Amino acid sequence: MKQLSIFLVIIILFSGCAYNSFDEVEEIPAPINPNATYQKYTVTASGMVFTPSSLTISVGDTVVFDNISGFHNINGTQATFPTNPASFGNTIANGPWTYTFVFTVLGNYNYQCDVHAPGMAGTITVQ
């Protein structure tokens, strides 16, 4: 009888462990993409153009806007481009400078240099 009691206790303990393990697995949220490697892209502002003027990136990627020289800015604000999924940009300043933005919202973005718009403009597609 004593052995049976010990046996039952062991069974109960094991089933408790099994249940808890299962419960924990269910409660831990799965990462969206555990193998994601985020890229960094550079867009150069030089003369009166952005290079590349069209860029396709993945959500979470970083774009470094690199003004080598001259008075430029990056204006990707929703005030200027209402369909942009998020606003980004900086103020007009003489180069050299860099402006870095991480794109965390999917969609199509337009931006321009306010000094040289509409000729100096670009698009970024975040997919």
Ligand SMILES: [Cu+2]
């Ligand atoms: Cu410009």
